[in-house]
Amino acid sequence: xxxxxxxxxxxxxxxxxxxxxxxxxxxxxxxxxxLYGKICRAKITHGKVKNMDISEALKVPGVxxxxxxxxxxxxxxxxxxxxxxxxxxxxxxxxxxILTRNVRLYGDExxxxxxxxxxxAEIAASKIKVEYEEYEFYLSPEEALKEGAVEIxxxxxxxxxxxxxxIGDIDTGFKEADFIVEDVCATPIIQHCQMENQIAYxxxxxxxxxxxxxxxxxxxxxxxxxxxxxxxxxxRFRVIKPFIGGGFGNKQDVTIxxxxxxxxxxxxxKPVMVDLHREEVFGWTRVRHAISYKVKMGFTKDGVxxxxxxxxxxNNGAYASHGHAIVAKGGGITTAIYKIPNFRYRxxxxxxxxxxxxxxxxxxxxxxxxxxxxxxxxxxxxxxxxQFELREKNLTKVxxxxxxxxxVQHTMSLRECFxxxxxxxxxxxxxxxxxxxxxxxxxxxxxxxxxxxxxxSGAYPKTxxxxxxxxxxxxxxxxxxxxxxxxxxxxxxxxxxxxVADTIGIPFEWVIADAYTDTDIAPFDTGAYAxxxxxxxxxxxKKAAVxxxxxxxxxxxxxSKIGNKVPIExxxxxxxxIIQKHNGQILETLGDLAxxxxxxxxxxxxxxxxxxxxxxxxxxxxxxxxxxxxxxKKTGKVEVLxxxxxxxxxxxxxxxxxxxxxxxxxxQGLGYGLxxxxxxxxxxxxxxxxxxxxxxxxxxxxxxxxxxxxxEIEDPVGPYGNKSLGEPPLCSPAPALRNAIxxxxxxxxxxxxxxxxKIIEAxxxxxxx
Amino acid sequence: MLKTINCTVNGRxxxxxxxxxxxxxxxLRNRLxxxxxxxxxxxGECGACAxxxxxxxxxSCIYLAVWADGKDIVSxxxxxxxxxxxxxxxxxxxxxxxxxxxxxTPGFVVSATALxxxxxxxxxxxxxxxxxxxxxxxxxxxxxxxxxxxxxxxxRNK
Ligand code: FES
Ligand code: FES
Numbered sequence: 001x002x003x004x005x006x007x008x009x010x011x012x013x014x015x016x017x018x019x020x021x022x023x024x025x026x027x028x029x030x031x032x033x034x035l036y037g038k039i040c041r042a043k044i045t046h047g048k049v050k051n052m053d054i055s056e057a058l059k060v061p062g063v064x065x066x067x068x069x070x071x072x073x074x075x076x077x078x079x080x081x082x083x084x085x086x087x088x089x090x091x092x093x094x095x096x097x098i099l100t101r102n103v104r105l106y107g108d109e110x111x112x113x114x115x116x117x118x119x120x121a122e123i124a125a126s127k128i129k130v131e132y133e134e135y136e137f138y139l140s141p142e143e144a145l146k147e148g149a150v151e152i153x154x155x156x157x158x159x160x161x162x163x164x165x166x167i168g169d170i171d172t173g174f175k176e177a178d179f180i181v182e183d184v185c186a187t188p189i190i191q192h193c194q195m196e197n198q199i200a201y202x203x204x205x206x207x208x209x210x211x212x213x214x215x216x217x218x219x220x221x222x223x224x225x226x227x228x229x230x231x232x233x234x235x236r237f238r239v240i241k242p243f244i245g246g247g248f249g250n251k252q253d254v255t256i257x258x259x260x261x262x263x264x265x266x267x268x269x270k271p272v273m274v275d276l277h278r279e280e281v282f283g284w285t286r287v288r289h290a291i292s293y294k295v296k297m298g299f300t301k302d303g304v305x306x307x308x309x310x311x312x313x314x315n316n317g318a319y320a321s322h323g324h325a326i327v328a329k330g331g332g333i334t335t336a337i338y339k340i341p342n343f344r345y346r347x348x349x350x351x352x353x354x355x356x357x358x359x360x361x362x363x364x365x366x367x368x369x370x371x372x373x374x375x376x377x378x379x380x381x382x383x384x385x386x387q388f389e390l391r392e393k394n395l396t397k398v399x400x401x402x403x404x405x406x407x408v409q410h411t412m413s414l415r416e417c418f419x420x421x422x423x424x425x426x427x428x429x430x431x432x433x434x435x436x437x438x439x440x441x442x443x444x445x446x447x448x449x450x451x452x453x454x455x456x457s458g459a460y461p462k463t464x465x466x467x468x469x470x471x472x473x474x475x476x477x478x479x480x481x482x483x484x485x486x487x488x489x490x491x492x493x494x495x496x497x498x499x500v501a502d503t504i505g506i507p508f509e510w511v512i513a514d515a516y517t518d519t520d521i522a523p524f525d526t527g528a529y530a531x532x533x534x535x536x537x538x539x540x541x542k543k544a545a546v547x548x549x550x551x552x553x554x555x556x557x558x559x560s561k562i563g564n565k566v567p568i569e570x571x572x573x574x575x576x577x578i579i580q581k582h583n584g585q586i587l588e589t590l591g592d593l594a595x596x597x598x599x600x601x602x603x604x605x606x607x608x609x610x611x612x613x614x615x616x617x618x619x620x621x622x623x624x625x626x627x628x629x630x631x632x633k634k635t636g637k638v639e640v641l642x643x644x645x646x647x648x649x650x651x652x653x654x655x656x657x658x659x660x661x662x663x664x665x666x667x668q669g670l671g672y673g674l675x676x677x678x679x680x681x682x683x684x685x686x687x688x689x690x691x692x693x694x695x696x697x698x699x700x701x702x703x704x705x706x707x708x709x710x711x712e713i714e715d716p717v718g719p720y721g722n723k724s725l726g727e728p729p730l731c732s733p734a735p736a737l738r739n740a741i742x743x744x745x746x747x748x749x750x751x752x753x754x755x756x757x758k759i760i761e762a763x764x765x766x767x768x769x
Numbered sequence: 770m771l772k773t774i775n776c777t778v779n780g781r782x783x784x785x786x787x788x789x790x791x792x793x794x795x796x797l798r799n800r801l802x803x804x805x806x807x808x809x810x811x812x813g814e815c816g817a818c819a820x821x822x823x824x825x826x827x828x829s830c831i832y833l834a835v836w837a838d839g840k841d842i843v844s845x846x847x848x849x850x851x852x853x854x855x856x857x858x859x860x861x862x863x864x865x866x867x868x869x870x871x872x873x874t875p876g877f878v879v880s881a882t883a884l885x886x887x888x889x890x891x892x893x894x895x896x897x898x899x900x901x902x903x904x905x906x907x908x909x910x911x912x913x914x915x916x917x918x919x920x921x922x923x924x925r926n927k
Contacts, residue, residue, distance in 0.1 A: 005811040017876055018871030019859040021805015021845035079784075119790070193906050195809045195817055230901055245807070245872025248905055278794035278810040489907050539883025639778040660912055664869065667909030692814035692904060698900045706911045 004434045004575075005502040006720055008017050009656035012494040013513050014487075022244045023515065026199045026215045027275060035064060036203065037274040038121035040111035041284070042103040045685025046137035046150065046353045049101040049110050055127040062120030062125060065643055067112045072098040072262050077229040078504045080322045081252035081359065083463045093160070093320035095153055098229060103132065103352045104152050104318035107284045107683045114263050114272055138684045141313050141350035152318060152351040159314050165331045167403050170247035174340025178725025181382060183375050185358040186676035186751045187367045189315065191282050191690075192360055193208070193697045196245020196580045198276045198285055202260040205238065209260050209468075216529035217251040218424050219485050223519045229258040237261070240605070241517040247488045247666075249359035253321055255285050269530065274668045282690030285359030285759045287678055289326050293371035298570035303385045307342040307395050309370070310334065314349045314357075324349040325462070330368030332405035336454040336620055338394045339371070340725040345404070349398065355678070359529060361665065362727045365455055366672060366734060369743040370752060372736035377742070381769050387450055387739075388418045388678070396454075400420035401643025406461055407618040412453055414650040416711045418623045421450075421646040424709055425626040434628075437530075443490025443633045446641070447744025450626045451735035457619045458532035459722035465615040466542030467530065468523025471500065471548045473607040477576055477590035477600050478510040484525025486517050490726055491657040492533045493499055496541045503545035504552070505573030506590060508753035518761040524612060531621075533725030534653060538719040540613040547609040549573060552590065555597050555604060560587070619715045620724040623647040625669070625736035631744045633763060636676055636756030638741060644707040645729055651714045651721035658725055662708045663731025673696045673734030675753050696753075742769055773851050774838035774905060778803070779847030787834040792879055794818045796834035797844055803874045805845035809904070816903030819876040820844045826883045828902070845875035848882055857923060860917040869907035881917045 042049070085091045099109055111128055115121035138144035144158040152158055174180060200214035216222050219239040224285040227234030244251070246517035255540035256274045263272040276285070291314045296309040315326035324347070328532040358365050380387045392415055401408045422428065427448065434446045458465045470482040481500055487493040497511035525537055557568045570581045574730045577586045578593055579700040586731045597604040627643040652658045675696035689695045714721030734752050741754050749758055771786045771791060787796050794811075797803040806829060809817035812842070813831040820829045821843040829844075848856055855863070858881055869876050877900065884891060884899040891899060896917050897910075905913065 009866070012866075012868065015868045015872070016855065016862040018868045018874045019855065019862045020849045020853075021803075021875040023871050024804070025872065028798075029807070030802065140837060195815065195904065195906055196807070196871065197809070244870065245809075246870040248906070278812070278814070365779075489872075491869070550845035559846070659910060660866045660869060663911040664907045665909075668906070689811070692810050693812075697904065697906065698909075700897045700910045700913075706909050708869050 003502050005498045005508050006653050007651065009654055010349060010494065010498060011499060012491050012657065014515060020251055020556065025196060025243045025245055026213055029242060030214065031201060032271055034624040035114050035116060035267060035270055035272045036121045037260060037272050038113045038118065039109050040113065040125040041107040042110050043130070043359055044103055044132045044134050045106040046152065046181035047103050047134040049103065049652050050133050052111060053130040054111070056129065057124040057127040060117040060120055060124040063113060064116065065114045065122045066124065066128070067262065067266055069097065069099040069101045069110070071266065073230055074230060075231050076319070077258070079225065079254045081221050081527060081529055082322070083226055093323055093639045095320050098262050098313055105355060106687070112259060112263060114267055124459060125226045126645060127536050132557045136371065137353040139317050139352055139354055139682065139685060141352060144350050144352045145472050151355065154390070156351060158351045158477065160320055160351055162348040163324065163328055165404050166343065167335070167340065168342035170307045170309050170342045170344045172536070174298045176306040178301040180296060180298045180653050181379050183295045183378055184292070184294050184376055187290055187291045187370055188753060189354060189357070190288045190676045191674060191678050191693070191695065192248040192250035194246030194248050194250055195229045195283045197278055198251065198256050200256050201271050201273035201656045202264040203271035204264060205326070207238050211238045211240065212257050212261055213242065214257050215244045215251060216241050216257070217247040217488050217529060219486060219522070219735060220484055220524055221520050221526055222254050222257055223436055225254040226261060234761045236755045240506055241514045243487060249363070249428045249527065249529065252359040253286050255301055267642065275284045276542065278692060279690045280697065281566055281677065283355055283687040285318065286321060287355045288360040289357040289364065289367065291367040293370055295375045297375070298367070299379065303390050303393050305338060305340050305381055308334070308340045309344045312347045315352050315354065316349045317352055317354045317356040321356045322759060326364035328475045329364040332402060333365050333368050333454060335404050336396060336402050336409065337452065346628055349612055354680055355687070361668065363530065364730045364731050365453065365727070369451065369453045369731045370735045373732065374738055377550045377739040378769065388422065391452055392418065405456065405618070409620050410716045411620065411648070412622070413711055413713050414622050414624065417622055417648055420709055421624050421644060424707070425642070426646045427626060445744040446628060446630045447742070448628050448742045449738065449740025449743055450624060451739060452624045453619050453622065453728060453731035455487040455531065455711055455724060455728045455731065456614060457535040457621065459530045460615055460618050464534045466524065466612065467537035467615060468612045469537070469540040469544040470523050470610045471544045471608060473548065473552065473594050473597070475594055477506065477594045479504065479506065480512045483537055483541065484517065484522040484524055486528040486610060487515060487532045488528045490526065490661060491654065494657060495534055495653045499541045500536060500545045503542060504549045506576045510576060517592045523610065531726040533726065534722050535619065536615040536722055538722065538767070539615050540611050542719040544609040544611040546609060549608065549612065552593065556593055557605060558591065558603065559596050567637055567698045580728045617717045619650065619717050619723040621649045621725065621728050623728055623732060625732040627733070627736045627740050627741040629737060631741055631743060631759065636759035638706045640737065642707065643733065644706060644709065645732070646709045646711060647725065647728060648711040648713055649725040650712065650718050650723035651722065651730065652712055653709055653720060654723055658710070659708045661725055662729040663706045666706050666733050667698050667703045669730040669733025670737065671696070671702060672730065673737040673754060675755065677753050752757045772835050776837045776839065779843055789835055791834040791900055792830050793832040793834050793837050794829040795819040797829060803844050803846050807872055807875060809872065816876045816880060817873055819879040820905065821879060821883055822885070824883065826880045829889065838927045845879055848878060856882070858885065858916065858920045861919045865912045865916040865919060867912040867916040868909060873903060877905065877913055883922070885917065885921060889924060
C-alpha cells in the first residue's frame, strides 16, 4: 500500500514546546496552597518498627501533619503496571502498604511528613525517632535461600515463585548430542535513570473525587491501583499524566501515588506534592532484576542444538512488583530465537532485602539475551563454527508456533539482519584487519563481537491487550486524536497522528494530539510498556481512522445534491480534499464538508469514532548488534570503536523517531555491558552508589557514534506492517560488547558490567575461554 | 532569612527577595515561574538545570540565588526569540530529532549555546567533552551531536 505520511520522518508535534522549555511536566504546573510531603525512611535493612516518636518532628515550624502506618489503610495492594486479572490465580501479588512497620529494605517507607515547605518536611522527617527490632538481611538470592533464613514476607521461604517449562525430553536430547557445552553468567542490578524523578501531587476535586497528577507510564492502571490501595470504588479517583521526563519501566509501577493521595486526604483535600530526590529514585523505586544463569546445551557435530537446559535465579528485591513475569519471559524468548527440540527452562524468583525489581526496558530479555548470546559465542569459539553460521543453523522457522509463548511466528528475519549488518559494518574486512594485527605485540588489542535477539510486541497472550482511540472531526477538517496510550518521550503520539493522517487522507499537521493523559477523558488503554503501543494501540487508532473515514465519505455522499451524486465507492479523501477516485477531481475540501456536518439545519452530526479494541495477536521483532572494541591491557579500559544495531521491526512508521529509539537503547545497552551496577554495602545493606555521580550511566563522552539500520519486512499482523521497537535496542549490545572484549583478549570474562577491574582480574588469572 | 538581590534575568533587570538558602534553580522556577529549567538531581550531576551566568554555563541547582546578585542570568526561556522564534540551535534540535522526553533538552540547549559561542568550530570530541556535564537517558546523545554539528556547519556556511 502506498503511504503519504507513514514511513516519513515528520517532526514530533511536541518538539518545539520541548526545545523552548514550554512543555509542562508534573513539577511545572502551578498549584495554589501547595503542601509538600517527605518520606521518613527506615535506617535498618530488615526488621520491624517497634516504636516511633514523632513529638520532636511535630515541633518543626511549618509541619502540618505526620502520617505513620496507623494513619493509613491497613490494606495490601499490588503495584505492577499489569492489567487487572479476573482470575485471582494470576493476580499480581499484593504485598505493599502505603506505609509499613515491616522493614524489608534499607530506606523502606515507615512514615511521612506534610509541611508548608520541602525543607521543613525534610527536617521533620529526620527528627522522627524510631526503635527497631532488627533481623539478619540478605542481599543475594543465595543468602535469602539459605537454611533458616528469616522470611522477608511471611510464609514465602523467600521464594516469590518457581516455575518449570518443558518441551520434548532433555535427557533424550542430550543423548543425541555429539557434544555438550555448559556455562554460567550473572547480570547486575541496574537502574533506569530517567531524567525526571518520580513526582506526583494529589488533591480533592470540586466533585469530591481524588485527583492524582503524576509522572506515570500507566494512568489507567494507576487509577485502578489507587482504588485497590484505599478499598474504594475505582471511579472515585482520577489520574492525570502531563509531559513526562522518561520512564523506561520505572514508572510502569505505582510508587508514590497512593501516598500522595493519603497525604491529601489527611489535610482535607489540599494539594500535596511528593518530589523524590534522585537518591530515593535509585534506592527505593524500582530497579532491573539481577539474574544468574546456568546454561547447558547439547549439539550435533554440525552445531545444531539437540537439547537445552537453562536454570535462572532472579533477585526480586524486597517487594513483588512485576515479580516472576520477568525471569519467566526468558523461556519463551529462547524458543523465539532458537529452535530447541528438547528444552527445559527452570526459573526461580527470590525475595531479598535490596530495592524492589520491576519493569525495565527489555523486561527480562536483556538478561536472557546476555546468557544466550555469550553462550553461543563460547560454542562458536569451541567448535570453530562461525558466529553467524552457528546461529543461522538454529534459528526458528517461519509460521511455526512458539511452544512457550503460544503464538505463531510469522516472520524470522535474522538472516536478513545478519547479512545487512555484516555488509554495513564491513565485518569481514574488520575481521581480516584484526587477525593480521593479532601477532604484533601491543597493549592495545582489538576484537569483534555480535549478539542477536528476539522480542515480542505487547503482552498477549500472557495478559489481555486493549487499546482505545477516539477521533473527532473538527469544523475545519482537522481531527482531534485522543488515546489512552501514554506518550513518555518515545514519540507515540506523533506516530499515532501519522497513522490517522495516512489512513484518513489528511496532512499530518491536521491531527491534534496532546501531552496529557487523563483517565476521565482518555479512552481506556493500559499504557506504555511491553513495546505495545504502535502495535496494540495502533490497531485501535487504525480502526477508529477507518471508521471515521467511512463516516466522512458517507456524509460527503449524503450532502451532495441529487443529480450530482458521485457513487460512494468512487469517493476518497486525499490531502484533506474529498475527491472523485477515477479522475482525481476535487469535489470539496474536508473543512467545507465538516462545516456542513456540524451546522446543517436538518441533518448531519459532529462526526466521531470511538474504538476500544482487544488485540489478540503478537509479532516478533528481531535484531543484531555488531561491535568492534579496543582494550587497553594495562588499564583494562575498553573503547568502543564502532557499534551497529540492525533491527527488523516491520514497517517503520517514522524513521527519525525510530533511529532515535534505537540509539537511546544502544547507549543504555552500552552502559549495561560496560559500566552500570547499583551496589550495596555488605555490612549495612545500604545502597552505595545511588546517585548519578557514583552510578556510571553513560555520559556524552562514553558513547561513540551509534549506527542504526533497519530491515523493513512488513509484518502480516501489525496494523501497518509494524512490530515493536521501543525495548528491543538494548537487548543485544551488552553481550555483543562482552563477546568483542573476549575476542580481543582471548581470555574469559564472565559477567557484566565488564569493568576495567574485571578485565584486569581476568588477565591476571589468564582465564581460558 | 531573606535578602534582596538585583540581577538581570533573560534581559530584564529585577530586584528580588530571596532566601539565603535558596538555589538559583528554585528562584527561577518558584519565584519567577521560569519552569523551563529542570531539576534532575539537585546536586550538580545531571545538567538539567543548566543556565548561563554572565555567559558561563552553570548548574543552577548548586548556585545560590544570593550569588546571582549583580549577575546576568539567561535561562532556556531567554534563548527563544521574543516572538517565540527558535534559535538556529533549537531548530536543529527539532530537525535532527534530538528531542525525546525533552527533560534534558533545555539544559542541553543552554550548554550547547555557550559551547558554540566559545568554540564555533568544535570537533566531535570537543562537543562530547563540552556537553559531558549534561546527561540524557533517551537519545544516546547521537542526535544531539548531530544538532550541534549542523548548527556549527550552517553558521560557517552563512
Ligand atoms: S539538577 Fe542541577 S545538575 Fe542536576
Ligand atoms: S530526551 Fe529524555 S533525557 Fe534527554
